[in-house]
Amino acid sequence: MNRSRQLVVLLLLTVLVLGLSVSAVAAQEQTVVIGFTASQTGKYNVESTRQINGLNLWLNQVNDAGGITLSDGTVVTFSTVFYDDESNTDRVQELYTRLATEDNADFLISPYSSGLTDASAIIAEQYGKIMITTGAASDSTYTKGYSLVFQTYTPASRYLTGALDLLASLDESAQRIAIVHENDKFSTDVSTALNDYALELGYEVVLFEGYDSGATDFAPFINKIQEAAPDAVLGGGHFQDGSTFARQLFEKTVTPAFVALLVAPPEPSFSELGEAALGIVGPSQWEPLAQIDASAAEAAGVDFYGPSSADFHDAYMEAFGEEPSYHAAGGYVSGLLLQKAIEDAGSIDTQAIKEQLDAMNLLTFFGRIQFDTTPEAHGLQIGHSMMYVQWQGMADALDKQIVWPPEAVTADALYPIGGE
Amino acid sequence: MSLTKLRNPGLWITVIAVLLLGLWPIVTQRASTREEIFTVLLSVVLASSLNILLGYTGYVSFGHIVFFGLGGYVGLYLIIVQGWSLWPAMAAGGLAAGLLALLLGQAILRLRGSYFALATIGINEAMRAFINNFEPFGGPTGLSLNFQTYNAYGGAANALWLIYYIVLILALFNIVLSYVVKTSKFGLGLMAIREDEDAAEVMGVITPRSKTWAYVLSAILPGVVGVLFFFKNGNIEPPQAFRLHMSIELLVMVMLGGFGTVFGPALGAVGYQRLRGLLLTSDLFKNIQLAVAGLLLLLIILFIPAGAVGWIRRRFPILRRYLP
Numbered sequence: 184m185n186r187s188r189q190l191v192v193l194l195l196l197t198v199l200v201l202g203l204s205v206s207a208v209a210a211q212e213q214t215v216v217i218g219f220t221a222s223q224t225g226k227y228n229v230e231s232t233r234q235i236n237g238l239n240l241w242l243n244q245v246n247d248a249g250g251i252t253l254s255d256g257t258v259v260t261f262s263t264v265f266y267d268d269e270s271n272t273d274r275v276q277e278l279y280t281r282l283a284t285e286d287n288a289d290f291l292i293s294p295y296s297s298g299l300t301d302a303s304a305i306i307a308e309q310y311g312k313i314m315i316t317t318g319a320a321s322d323s324t325y326t327k328g329y330s331l332v333f334q335t336y337t338p339a340s341r342y343l344t345g346a347l348d349l350l351a352s353l354d355e356s357a358q359r360i361a362i363v364h365e366n367d368k369f370s371t372d373v374s375t376a377l378n379d380y381a382l383e384l385g386y387e388v389v390l391f392e393g394y395d396s397g398a399t400d401f402a403p404f405i406n407k408i409q410e411a412a413p414d415a416v417l418g419g420g421h422f423q424d425g426s427t428f429a430r431q432l433f434e435k436t437v438t439p440a441f442v443a444l445l446v447a448p449p450e451p452s453f454s455e456l457g458e459a460a461l462g463i464v465g466p467s468q469w470e471p472l473a474q475i476d477a478s479a480a481e482a483a484g485v486d487f488y489g490p491s492s493a494d495f496h497d498a499y500m501e502a503f504g505e506e507p508s509y510h511a512a513g514g515y516v517s518g519l520l521l522q523k524a525i526e527d528a529g530s531i532d533t534q535a536i537k538e539q540l541d542a543m544n545l546l547t548f549f550g551r552i553q554f555d556t557t558p559e560a561h562g563l564q565i566g567h568s569m570m571y572v573q574w575q576g577m578a579d580a581l582d583k584q585i586v587w588p589p590e591a592v593t594a595d596a597l598y599p600i601g602g603e
Numbered sequence: 604m605s606l607t608k609l610r611n612p613g614l615w616i617t618v619i620a621v622l623l624l625g626l627w628p629i630v631t632q633r634a635s636t637r638e639e640i641f642t643v644l645l646s647v648v649l650a651s652s653l654n655i656l657l658g659y660t661g662y663v664s665f666g667h668i669v670f671f672g673l674g675g676y677v678g679l680y681l682i683i684v685q686g687w688s689l690w691p692a693m694a695a696g697g698l699a700a701g702l703l704a705l706l707l708g709q710a711i712l713r714l715r716g717s718y719f720a721l722a723t724i725g726i727n728e729a730m731r732a733f734i735n736n737f738e739p740f741g742g743p744t745g746l747s748l749n750f751q752t753y754n755a756y757g758g759a760a761n762a763l764w765l766i767y768y769i770v771l772i773l774a775l776f777n778i779v780l781s782y783v784v785k786t787s788k789f790g791l792g793l794m795a796i797r798e799d800e801d802a803a804e805v806m807g808v809i810t811p812r813s814k815t816w817a818y819v820l821s822a823i824l825p826g827v828v829g830v831l832f833f834f835k836n837g838n839i840e841p842p843q844a845f846r847l848h849m850s851i852e853l854l855v856m857v858m859l860g861g862f863g864t865v866f867g868p869a870l871g872a873v874g875y876q877r878l879r880g881l882l883l884t885s886d887l888f889k890n891i892q893l894a895v896a897g898l899l900l901l902l903i904i905l906f907i908p909a910g911a912v913g914w915i916r917r918r919f920p921i922l923r924r925y926l927p
């Protein structure tokens with residue numbers, strides 16, 4: 184009888200201990216809410232969707248791996264809350280306020296585009312929420328005195344400057360450049376910075392012209408390019424106008440030795456231009472071709488964090504059945520940076536994570552990441568650099584190759600265009 | 604205009620309805636509600652202003668947003684570049700919009716019907732192209748406000764509440780102004796123009812002058828709220844300042860509530876924006892919110908073309924006194 188009573192007591196104790204430990208584990212789980220708006224409708228739909236796909240891929244991978252364990256043993260997993268911003272600023276502040284106050288988002292990710300990010304960053308700062316921006320290249324967002332907004336993209340002021348470095352490495356005698364750009368905020372910011380950099384390097388800017396968004400006839404600009412006879416043409420704007428500009432340059436047999444255009448050339452569909460795409464250079468935030476992994480970090484003397492380019496590429500292909508664009512990579516890396524900061528801080532406290540982001544200097548598959556910590560431009564991306572791609576090969580079988588910077592090159596640059 | 608007209612219960616019903624709506628976030632102190640109602644009140648001001656031209660005078664303006672954008676640009680330029688405070692910048696934004704309407708009115712109000720409507724679209728596009736190339740306003744890059752600017756107003760949180768109070772006051776003021784205009788001799792002249800411009804002229808209405816002043820009146824407050832919206836937004840760029848889509852939404856609000864009435868545009872603005880807001884944040888509809896909003900608008904316009912207030916006034920004549 185005694186023996187059976189002892190057994191019952193032992194069993195009860197076991198159940199109690201097990202119950203306590205289960206409840207202790209349950210108490211140590213926490214779900215962190217990430218809030219953002221996505222352009223499910225409107226003109227940014229494609230880019231924004233890819234950005235969100237990238238973010239969701241990161242989130243699923245972290246959650247599937249069991250989350251992040253903080254220094255106090257709490258296991259953090261992630262969930263998202265998002266709304267459609269319709270690709271315009273009207274309701275961005277309303278929706279981000281809702282995310283910060285009603286949905287209790289712990290961290291915020293920016294919408295796609297600099298204009299929408301500008302409007303949302305005020306709300307992030309006002310409610311003391313860390314915001315990782317992606318798809319927002321404009322420099323001006325980070326010169327407004329914010330302390331909690333961090334940029335993943337290379338800023339607009341450095342979008343095309345590498346193309347001039349590439350030109351200088353290819354031809355020291357090239358002196359005359361023409362800049363023809365779309366007259367919108369992003370392209371003008373890029374082109375103004377490019378103009379300043381060209382003058383600094385001693386180039387002569389023989390033409391600096393803007394064309395209206397939606398332009399379809401570039402004949403007046405091409406005539407001016409013909410008259411100015413530059414060694415290189417740089418500029419462009421977005422996909423549609425950039426493609427048309429490249430095609431009309433080819434049709435009018437105006438082929439400067441070097442052409443670098445914004446946004447359009449890295450897109451796979453740019454190759455549909457055939458011979459007109461041959462030799463055109465374009466800046467890209469990230470390319471699947473780039474082999475960025477732990478060995479690259481070792482060479483650069485910094486830590487590597489996250490998956491390699493190849494791993495990200497394969498995981499994205501498997502999840503979404505399409506090639507990841509740099510928008511998708513940007514979305515993924517915005518979550519990855521948050522993950523790294525949380526791991527290093529060992530907590531989800533805003534101030535602790537801000538300090539980790541301020542101190543961050545590492546290499547990811549997306550490239551180098553480091554933020555400006557001066558009050559004048561806090562959060563501006565100073566580590567990441569653009570890659571420059573060029574379409575090479577035969578007109579009916581074009582290949583996209585990385586031609587700059589030297590550490591990422593996959594093929595020598597074709598120069599001059601149409602040359603031997 | 605005698606003060607006895609201000610005793611009309613319909614006016615005060617409208618004012619109290621908007622006031623109660625505006626007080627809701629102040630009582631609850633919920634920032635997200637404040638943001639939702641801010642969007643609604645902004646639309647009340649814009650739609651009621653447009654109604655003076657569209658509803659009373661019968662001139663359809665597709666480009667009314669030009670005054671909102673120009674006011675915003677002038678105000679932000681004065682705040683950012685010239686270091687002005689918000690108050691005089693608001694006044695300057697309103698004056699600039701009014702001045703533009705005065706100058707334009709001399710020229711385009713001679714046009715009638717669809718010709719006038721087309722001209723207003725052209726003006727909006729021309730202004731956007733002009734600002735896009737106007738360097739003092741930042742050209743295509745626009746103007747950006749430093750976050751520290753809000754410190755002069757007690758920090759960003761206080762500034763957002765301050766802007767909200769101002770928009771609420773402007774919305775109430777605009778409703779009273781709409782009523783005063785409607786019940787004045789000037790307003791009767793405008794409505795005579797709407798019904799038959801030639802007949803109105805024969806009856807002694809000086810139509811060019813009346814139309815121009817209606818245009819100016821309908822432009823000033825959009826200019827003022829443009830300053831407030833972009834001050835709150837933190838930056839201004841040509842595509843968002845002169846968004847034709849927003850002009851069309853304003854027309855929908857006025858038509859939805861009932862054009863030519865005082866209560867109608869306010870009701871249309873509240874109904875339209877609340878509907879869009881609810882659909883955007885509803886788990887059920889947020890992925891198809893534009894399609895649902897479009898369908899609902901189509902049904903409303905098909906079955907109650909005179910707008911909600913117009914329909915009620917026709918169906919229940921006894922209520923006309925309460926729905927001006």
